[in-house]
Amino acid sequence: MAIGFIAGVFMIVQFFVPHAVATQGYELLLDWARIIGAFALVLGIGSLFRTHWDKIRRRRSGYGYNAVTLLSFGLMVWAGILYGTGEGSIGQRLTEVQDGATFEWLFNNVQVPLDATMFALLAFFIASAAYRTFRARNIEATLLLVTAVIVMLGRVPIGEMIYDRMPDVYEWIMQYPAVAGKRGILFGVALGSIATSLRIILGIERSHLGG
Amino acid sequence: MRPLFTAGWLVLLLATLCALAAAQGHFPAPTQVAIADDAEDDEGTKAIVTWKAPPVADIGAYMLGGYEVHLQQLGGSYLGRIAFSTTSPAKDFELVALVPDGNTTQATVGNIVPWRRYLVEVNAVYVPADEGPRVAEDDRLRWTNRDVSRSRATVSAAPVRPTGKPYNNKRTNVLVWVLGYSTIVLLTIYLARRRDSYIRPIAGLEAVNDAIGRATEMGQPILYVAGLSGISDIATIAAMLILGHLAKRTAAYETPILVPCQDPIVMTAEREIVREAYLEAGKPQNYEPENIFFVTDSQFGYVAAVDGIMLREKPAANFYMGYFFAEALILAETGSASGAIQIAGTDADTQLPFFITACDYTLMGEELYAASAYLSRNPLLVAQLKGQDIGKIVIIAMLLLGAAAATIGAIHGDWEFLKSFVNWFDVHH
Numbered sequence: 001m002a003i004g005f006i007a008g009v010f011m012i013v014q015f016f017v018p019h020a021v022a023t024q025g026y027e028l029l030l031d032w033a034r035i036i037g038a039f040a041l042v043l044g045i046g047s048l049f050r051t052h053w054d055k056i057r058r059r060r061s062g063y064g065y066n067a068v069t070l071l072s073f074g075l076m077v078w079a080g081i082l083y084g085t086g087e088g089s090i091g092q093r094l095t096e097v098q099d100g101a102t103f104e105w106l107f108n109n110v111q112v113p114l115d116a117t118m119f120a121l122l123a124f125f126i127a128s129a130a131y132r133t134f135r136a137r138n139i140e141a142t143l144l145l146v147t148a149v150i151v152m153l154g155r156v157p158i159g160e161m162i163y164d165r166m167p168d169v170y171e172w173i174m175q176y177p178a179v180a181g182k183r184g185i186l187f188g189v190a191l192g193s194i195a196t197s198l199r200i201i202l203g204i205e206r207s208h209l210g211g
Numbered sequence: 212m213r214p215l216f217t218a219g220w221l222v223l224l225l226a227t228l229c230a231l232a233a234a235q236g237h238f239p240a241p242t243q244v245a246i247a248d249d250a251e252d253d254e255g256t257k258a259i260v261t262w263k264a265p266p267v268a269d270i271g272a273y274m275l276g277g278y279e280v281h282l283q284q285l286g287g288s289y290l291g292r293i294a295f296s297t298t299s300p301a302k303d304f305e306l307v308a309l310v311p312d313g314n315t316t317q318a319t320v321g322n323i324v325p326w327r328r329y330l331v332e333v334n335a336v337y338v339p340a341d342e343g344p345r346v347a348e349d350d351r352l353r354w355t356n357r358d359v360s361r362s363r364a365t366v367s368a369a370p371v372r373p374t375g376k377p378y379n380n381k382r383t384n385v386l387v388w389v390l391g392y393s394t395i396v397l398l399t400i401y402l403a404r405r406r407d408s409y410i411r412p413i414a415g416l417e418a419v420n421d422a423i424g425r426a427t428e429m430g431q432p433i434l435y436v437a438g439l440s441g442i443s444d445i446a447t448i449a450a451m452l453i454l455g456h457l458a459k460r461t462a463a464y465e466t467p468i469l470v471p472c473q474d475p476i477v478m479t480a481e482r483e484i485v486r487e488a489y490l491e492a493g494k495p496q497n498y499e500p501e502n503i504f505f506v507t508d509s510q511f512g513y514v515a516a517v518d519g520i521m522l523r524e525k526p527a528a529n530f531y532m533g534y535f536f537a538e539a540l541i542l543a544e545t546g547s548a549s550g551a552i553q554i555a556g557t558d559a560d561t562q563l564p565f566f567i568t569a570c571d572y573t574l575m576g577e578e579l580y581a582a583s584a585y586l587s588r589n590p591l592l593v594a595q596l597k598g599q600d601i602g603k604i605v606i607i608a609m610l611l612l613g614a615a616a617a618t619i620g621a622i623h624g625d626w627e628f629l630k631s632f633v634n635w636f637d638v639h640h
Contacts, residue, residue: 012389016382018253019375020325033443037476044475044505051504062523111509118511122537125544129568182560185576189558191602192580193445194389195396195595200448204400204591205583207455207484 001203008201048073079103147173238337239265240362241278241316246331246371255325255375260308260318262333265362268313273337273360275313276344282307282320285328285370304332304364309352311344325375332364384635391605396598403594410593415554415572416585422552423460426527432467432502433457434526436517436542438533438557439510442476446558449580450533451477451484453556456586457530458488462497470503471520473513478505514538518545531555531570532579535562543569556582609636 007029014022052066060066079102134149136142153159154170163169199205241262249257260280268275281304308318313335323329338344338356347353426433435457437450454470461468468485472478482503489498506516518541521529529546531539531553539555539562546553547569555566556574566573574582577599584592613633620629 016379016386017377018379019377020254020256021375023254037441040475040479042475043479044472044508047475047478047505048507051501054501065519111512114515115509115511118515118541119537121541125540128544129540129565133568185558185560185563187603187606188575188577188599189560189580191392191599191606192449192577193558194392195599195602196445196449196452196580196583198393198396199592199595202397204595205452207452207583207587 001206005201005203008197012201076103076106079106238270238273238335238360238362239267240365241265241333241335242365244331244333244365244367245369246329246367248371248373249319252373253376253379255373256323257319257321258323258329258331258371258373260320260331260333260367262316262365264313264316265335269340270337272340274340274343276336276338276354276356276359277309277311277313277315278318279306279334279336279361280308280310280318280320281305281332281334281364282323283330283332284324285330304330306352309346309354311346311354313344323373325373328370328372330367330370332366334364335362336360337362382638385638392598392602395601395605396595399594399598399601400591403590403597408590408594408597410581410585410596413574413578413581413585415556415574415578416582418552418554418572419457419586420460422528422530422554423457423464423466425552426461427464427466429527431525431527432469433461433528433530434517434521434524434546434551435468435470435530436532437470437472437477437481438531438535439473439513439538440534441474442480444534446534446579447474447477449583450556451480452583453530453532453579453586454481455484455488456583458485459492462489462492462494465494465497467499467502469520469524469526471506471513471517472504473506473508473510475505475508478503510536510538514541517542521545521549521551525549526551529553531557531566532574532582533557534559535566540565540569546570 010025011029014026049070052069055066056063056070083102130148134141134145136145150166151170151173153162154166154173159166159170196205241264243263244260245262246258246260248255249259262278265275283304284302286301307320307322310318320331336344336354337360338354339358342356345355347355423433435454437454438444438447440447442448458468470478470481470485472481482500485503486495486498486500489495506513520526522545526549529542529551531542532555535542535557536559539557539559543553543555543566553570554572554574555570556579557563557566558576558579560576563573563575567575581596581599584596613636616629616632620626620633623629
């Protein structure tokens with residue numbers, strides 16, 4: 001708790017002190033955080049292994065997927081360590097394979113398409129959520145429905161065909177009421193985050209430390 | 212013969228040295244070299260070097276191409292007027308800047324260590340007039356002319372000791388607000404010791420007990436997602452605080468809680484939080500560390516894994532607390548399809564609409580930060596919420612005042628005090 005207090009007060013003070021000593025102290029703390037993060041990754045990988053290996057060992061339902069996870073993990077580690085991800089790797093010294101080609105190929109042809117697939121699901125989920133939400137149940141819902149229709153039409157050419165100033169109406173909605181609402185939420189978030197930070201720095205709240 | 216031969220070489224060497232000396236003296240040097248602290252630099256790591264150009268710019272076939280600036284760090288180290296080390300020796304002059312323009316008589320040098328003393332020397336550089344000054348593209352401290360002649364260097368009369376500024380006065384408005392708001396919050400916490408505070412009901416938090424009860428009756432676990440941001444994000448810490456309160460209740464009801472993590476540091480902290488919760492509930496034997504596990508730090512890999520958990524384990528209640536990105540709707544829609552009761556809380560304004568649409572209850576913005584106080588009913592924490600509300604009142608008052616000042620200031624352009632009032636709220640980085 002004392003460490004949290006000292007570090008928290010230092011970071012607050014550092015924001016107002018432009019001197020190089022304060023800046024260097026700030027960067028030192030950031031470096032420490034990165035180093036701790038790197039070591040914490042070892043714990044995370046250990047957890048990953050234990051979780052999946054336990055399911056494989058107990059032959060839990062769908063343990064084949066756990067095996068695929070561990071095999072994929074091993075494959076990327078092998079490609080990365082042995083063949084490297086850039087110049088000067090061990091792979092360059094051990095083999096004639098072009099540096100980083102294997103790792104990059106696996107990343108570009110497996111990871112990226114899978115990420116894109118999951119992202120693409122958003123389009124369908126948005127349509128499904130919009131279908132459920134935009135119903136004129138009460139005044140607020142009707143207002144939401146009308147605004148949503150105007151915003152959607154303002155973004156497509158057919159909106160301008162229906163009413164030539166539709167894009168202007170859309171712009172006005174996005175620049176004024178939407179921004180006003182967003183800023184109102186952000187004010188509350190800022191106040192809440194300052195108050196929470198104060199509670200943690202001063203030790204009033206200690207649940208995050210496990211106490 | 213031999214003495215004559217040696218004497219001839221000596222004369223030739225002497226003549227060459229004299230010619231070189233004459234050549235250097237032939238190219239005039241800059242004068243009035245001075246080094247001073249850069250007033251614009253708050254860190255104390257820059258200094259400004261000035262000099263006066265030589266009286267003659269063109270010497271035969273050569274023209275004044277520019278200047279070379281060399282910096283020397285003097286020995287010792289000073290804190291104010293107290294020397295706490297005088298034993299460190301002075302370093303040699305080092306080329307730090309190259310000015311490829313004979314008309315420029317000023318240069319800024321950086322990478323200076325505050326509180327150390329520095330001397331500077333500047334020499335003029337003459338290049339063939341038909342070439343003009345040329346500097347290498349990959350090394351801005353190297354001339355690429357076929358012939359470069361240098362004058363002797365002129366050293367600054369006095370050293371400089373950049374100190375930097377201890378305070379950034381452009382952020383005074385931020386300091387005033389932080390101190391003022393902090394005082395309000397701490398005052399409300401102090402006054403809470405004397406009386407209880409009222410807190411309005413928040414539907415999402417009122418439903419927490421119902422959600423846990425539902426999961427217990429159905430014999431299904433609870434899923435808790437603490438966001439996709441790291442532990443440095445205050446929203447993640449707020450989510451971990453909520454997890455602590457939630458874990459105490461699930462421990463009491465002996466309902467399993469699954470916490471897939473996207474960050475290993477967050478995972479480590481959450482394991483401790485849940486373990487302590489089970490200890491406090493008096494059921495340490497029910498604590499299973501495998502229920503709080505690391506998945507992946509890849510955004511959509513994590514989402515795919517959590518979706519899989521929802522569809523396989525079929526938790527009865529899903530909690531999404533923390534900061535979310537584009538994956539929020541994927542999580543919420545999949546959870547909705549699995550039939551779980553869903554309670555979300557985020558300060559990500561871009562994801563709030565998705566959570567409101569797909570979840571049964573949503574904590575918006577500051578309600579996420581109020582949740583810990585709400586669930587614990589700790590008098591100090593609840594009173595601090597009053598401080599937040601007072602802060603909101605102050606902001607509303609400032610908004611109204613600022614809008615009025617800006618409007619009246621636009622009408623009466625000569626009322627400078629209104630413009631100053633509005634400009635005082637600008638934040639400078």
